Amino acid sequence: MSLLGLSLRNILHKPLRTTLSLILFALGVGLIALLFLINSQLQEKFDKNLASIDLVIGAKGSPLQLILNSMYHIDAPTGNIPIQEAQAFLRPGHPLIETAIPLSIGDSYRAHRIVGTQPEILELYEARLAEGKMWESPMEVVVGAAAAANLDLKLGDTFNSSHGLIQDDDLIHSDAPLFKVTGILEPSGAVLDQLILTATPSVWLVHDHEEADEDHDHAAETDLAAMMQKPLHEFTDQSITSILIRFKGRNFQALNMQRNINENTNLQAATPAIEINRLYAMLGVGADALRTLAMVIVLVSGLSIFISLYASLKDRKYELALMRVMGASPAKIIALILTEGILMAVLGYLLGTGLSHLSMEVLGSRMKDAYQYSFTGFAWVQEEAWLLAGAIAIGFVAAIIPAIQAGKTDISTTLSEG
Amino acid sequence: MLETTSLRYAYPGQEVIAFPDLNFDKGQHGLILGQSGSGKTTLLHLLGGLLTPRQGAVTVNGVNISALPASRLDQFRGRNIGIIFQRAHFIGSLSVGENLILAQHLAGLKPDWDRVAELLGRLNLSHKIKSAPDQLSIGEQQRVAIARAIINHPSVILADEPTSALDDHNAMDVIHLLEEQAASVQATLLVVTHDSRLKNKFPLQIQL
Numbered sequence: 001m002s003l004l005g006l007s008l009r010n011i012l013h014k015p016l017r018t019t020l021s022l023i024l025f026a027l028g029v030g031l032i033a034l035l036f037l038i039n040s041q042l043q044e045k046f047d048k049n050l051a052s053i054d055l056v057i058g059a060k061g062s063p064l065q066l067i068l069n070s071m072y073h074i075d076a077p078t079g080n081i082p083i084q085e086a087q088a089f090l091r092p093g094h095p096l097i098e099t100a101i102p103l104s105i106g107d108s109y110r111a112h113r114i115v116g117t118q119p120e121i122l123e124l125y126e127a128r129l130a131e132g133k134m135w136e137s138p139m140e141v142v143v144g145a146a147a148a149a150n151l152d153l154k155l156g157d158t159f160n161s162s163h164g165l166i167q168d169d170d171l172i173h174s175d176a177p178l179f180k181v182t183g184i185l186e187p188s189g190a191v192l193d194q195l196i197l198t199a200t201p202s203v204w205l206v207h208d209h210e211e212a213d214e215d216h217d218h219a220a221e222t223d224l225a226a227m228m229q230k231p232l233h234e235f236t237d238q239s240i241t242s243i244l245i246r247f248k249g250r251n252f253q254a255l256n257m258q259r260n261i262n263e264n265t266n267l268q269a270a271t272p273a274i275e276i277n278r279l280y281a282m283l284g285v286g287a288d289a290l291r292t293l294a295m296v297i298v299l300v301s302g303l304s305i306f307i308s309l310y311a312s313l314k315d316r317k318y319e320l321a322l323m324r325v326m327g328a329s330p331a332k333i334i335a336l337i338l339t340e341g342i343l344m345a346v347l348g349y350l351l352g353t354g355l356s357h358l359s360m361e362v363l364g365s366r367m368k369d370a371y372q373y374s375f376t377g378f379a380w381v382q383e384e385a386w387l388l389a390g391a392i393a394i395g396f397v398a399a400i401i402p403a404i405q406a407g408k409t410d411i412s413t414t415l416s417e418g
Numbered sequence: 419m420l421e422t423t424s425l426r427y428a429y430p431g432q433e434v435i436a437f438p439d440l441n442f443d444k445g446q447h448g449l450i451l452g453q454s455g456s457g458k459t460t461l462l463h464l465l466g467g468l469l470t471p472r473q474g475a476v477t478v479n480g481v482n483i484s485a486l487p488a489s490r491l492d493q494f495r496g497r498n499i500g501i502i503f504q505r506a507h508f509i510g511s512l513s514v515g516e517n518l519i520l521a522q523h524l525a526g527l528k529p530d531w532d533r534v535a536e537l538l539g540r541l542n543l544s545h546k547i548k549s550a551p552d553q554l555s556i557g558e559q560q561r562v563a564i565a566r567a568i569i570n571h572p573s574v575i576l577a578d579e580p581t582s583a584l585d586d587h588n589a590m591d592v593i594h595l596l597e598e599q600a601a602s603v604q605a606t607l608l609v610v611t612h613d614s615r616l617k618n619k620f621p622l623q624i625q626l
Contacts, residue, residue: 012511319507328524
């Protein structure tokens with residue numbers, strides 16, 4: 001019958017007395033752990049998807065919206081930009097630009113975005129094909145790993161896209177040509193996992209088709225091969241949503257380029273790192289408030305552990321005196337009560353973190369659609385170790401006064417009263 | 419074996435109580451009689467090292483326990499002195515068997531389930547080994563308390579009013595067992611009581 005065993009038995013013996021403390025503690029710890037989990041996973045996803053993109057160019061509007069939409073595929077587009085205006089950035093040989101990836105966003109297939117772009121986007125995100133090949137003509141798509149799994153898409157499968165970014169049966173482009181899966185990507189952990197990639201002209205085809213339905217024959221299809229050959233910046237009558245840009249080097253000129261675009265053109269340029277930091281700062285206030293609330297709950301539960309231990313001393317005075325009679329030293333009695341306090345805190349911690357991982361898993365499956373990332377409840381963060389240390393400390397502090405009180409119990413007086 | 423010399427004790431703000439000198443041999447059984455308030459329990463607590471005398475000494479097995487440092491005293495008591503109280507109390511969260519194991523553990527001895535089983539068997543309590551203590555009748559509880567007092571083969575067993583909460587039948591049962599079990603471990607048995615039913619049970623009697 002070890003000290004730890006006896007403490008555990010004592011805690012479990014009066015479950016009602018400890019339940020409230022445990023639930024409170026679990027709630028507080030769980031909330032903090034959940035915040036850590038969400039924060040670490042969001043931050044990880046955000047950072048991973050920065051993909052060393054230096055600048056995003058798109059239509060005027062909120063720079064944060066432009067970044068969220070173009071890089072994280074969360075928000076709606078700020079609008080479209082005519083290729084004619086963006087020509088300078090798309091044309092090869094720009095002195096400052098190393099890579100420029102055009103994006104056309106606006107259609108989706110069962111809540112997964114279809115993005116018209118160029119094959120180089122794979123290099124930007126360091127993604128690789130798991131099977132199949134890249135698209136060679138319009139209407140061929142390469143599907144991200146998670147999207148393929150969710151939508152049960154395999155090589156050779158075909159589907160109709162739907163207008164807009166949410167699933168809506170009324171908005172399906174049912175008259176447009178079908179998309180066909182030619183490749184599936186390896187999982188990368190980045191946003192590409194959730195996307196359906198295709199050549200930029202595919203998106204135009206879907207929409208041109210509908211506009212041209214009545215007064216145009218289908219001769220366009222014979223031009224498909226030609227469309228793929230023609231460099232994007234020569235489609236002067238078309239538009240795209242945005243351009244992801246990686247600079248050759250971050251020099252003064254490159255920094256100036258953003259200001260230039262914003263001041264002198266109808267386009268908008270935004271720096272991902274700055275916007276994301278702004279987002280963190282905005283979310284941070286809410287997270288801080290929640291964390292403070294959780295801390296208060298943990299402290300209150302610490303207080304309730306203290307009260308429950310202190311109250312239990314009254315009932316157990318005789319038991320403790322009895323243990324002294326049987327040979328236990330005051331130090332042993334103190335250790336017993338301390339162990340009970342710490343054990344309660346650790347049990348609360350285990351319950352709380354268990355709860356937080358479970359809710360992360362449940363929440364994650366819901367957040368997936370909203371954030372275009374998969375979250376998991378089965379990832380651990382380093383902060384949880386600190387949380388355990390904190391829990392043990394709170395258990396210790398809550399138990400120290402009752403423990404000393406118990407150690408000072410006068411055996412003779414107690415037994416005479418008993 | 420158990421010896422006291424000019425033992426005196428005083429509760430704060432009260433008169434000093436002086437106790438007669440006692441001298442019991444190994445294996446001897448004795449009764450200490452006295453009315454309530456005569457200091458019976460105080461004497462028992464002094465003998466068990468639960469109180470430190472104001473004056474005089476208690477010697478158990480040749481060791482002056484009044485002079486032992488606190489930590490040594492706790493251990494000495496756990497190993498050498500078994501105490502039974504008017505009403506048996508147990509660690510409520512543990513079973514009967516575990517309470518006995520705890521007595522061994524706290525005395526610094528190895529847990530010995532065979533000994534626990536054997537003792538409970540002798541006291542006709544084998545079937546209660548896994549019961550919670552509060553499920554036992556008062557008589558049964560007092561029998562378990564006897565088992566707990568003798569489990570570590572103490573040299574002295576002190577019993578404070580062990581029968582006063584029991585009916586005649588149970589009282590005789592308990593006192594009989596107490597004598598029998600004390601004899602089985604050759605311990606000195608000292609019963610402190612005002613229970614007149616026990617008067618003719620012990621030849622050696624001391625009146626306070």
